Amino acid sequence: MARQVLAGGVRAVARVITWIENQEPVGAVVLKRLTPPEKRAMVIGITGYPGTGKSTLIDQLIAAYRRLGKTVGVLAVDISSPLTGGAVLGDRIRMQRHADDAGVYIRSMATRGQSGGLARATRDALQVLEAAAYDVILIETVGVGQSDIEVVSVAGTVIALVAPGLGDDVQAMKAGLLEVADIVVVNKGDREGADTAVRDLREWCPHVLRTVAVKGEGIPELIAMIAEQQRLQDLAHTPG
Numbered sequence: 001m002a003r004q005v006l007a008g009g010v011r012a013v014a015r016v017i018t019w020i021e022n023q024e025p026v027g028a029v030v031l032k033r034l035t036p037p038e039k040r041a042m043v044i045g046i047t048g049y050p051g052t053g054k055s056t057l058i059d060q061l062i063a064a065y066r067r068l069g070k071t072v073g074v075l076a077v078d079i080s081s082p083l084t085g086g087a088v089l090g091d092r093i094r095m096q097r098h099a100d101d102a103g104v105y106i107r108s109m110a111t112r113g114q115s116g117g118l119a120r121a122t123r124d125a126l127q128v129l130e131a132a133a134y135d136v137i138l139i140e141t142v143g144v145g146q147s148d149i150e151v152v153s154v155a156g157t158v159i160a161l162v163a164p165g166l167g168d169d170v171q172a173m174k175a176g177l178l179e180v181a182d183i184v185v186v187n188k189g190d191r192e193g194a195d196t197a198v199r200d201l202r203e204w205c206p207h208v209l210r211t212v213a214v215k216g217e218g219i220p221e222l223i224a225m226i227a228e229q230q231r232l233q234d235l236a237h238t239p240g
Contacts (some may be wrong), residue, residue: 045155
């Protein structure tokens with residue numbers, strides 16, 4: 001099974017992540033046999049309050065990276081059902097147009113009581129996707145607001161989404177999202193108040209971008225901003 005994951009087998013990836021989520025011992029055994037590729041994945045975290053359009057933005061990012069010829073893995077963390085423990089939001093439905101693309105793997109993961117915006121198995125699932133050599137891995141947090149910042153510990157680039165008219169720009173400042181975000185995106189940028197939100201947020205964060213994700217507006221600029229942020233990060237970690 002580890003060999004199949006390392007070969008990029010989608011079924012093997014799905015099976016191993018299921019084992020990990022269910023805390024089956026075989027999942028831990030496979031994890032120990034997975035080695036990351038020489039070229040590490042670009043890991044991007046997308047956080048923010050509910051209603052800001054995280055899943056729509058991710059859908060557009062998937063399409064953009066696929067046009068660049070990159071394979072994409074998505075870990076979408078959802079609130080758990082109190083009855084079944086399963087994910088209840090079903091982000092895969094929003095990204096359904098990529099379902100038949102062999103270069104895209106999308107997984108909804110339930111929090112199962114885990115705080116911080118990530119699922120209990122997110123870190124291990126990320127290891128599986130990296131071992132399978134996905135070029136880009138997108139992690140969508142549950143969107144709980146103030147405590148939704150654990151993603152900074154697993155993602156190289158963290159994007160915080162806000163939306164005009166929802167008071168999210170002010171709330172994000174208070175919640176500390178701006179302290180962990182590398183890029184702040186004002187989505188639904190065609191709404192009233194978008195200009196004010198962008199202006200106010202630029203006083204706190206140098207990298208602020210306006211998008212209208214449902215129309216694909218601002219996505220190329222966001223891709224470029226992510227690439228530049230990753231480039232600077234790589235330079236900072238280069239010896240000498």
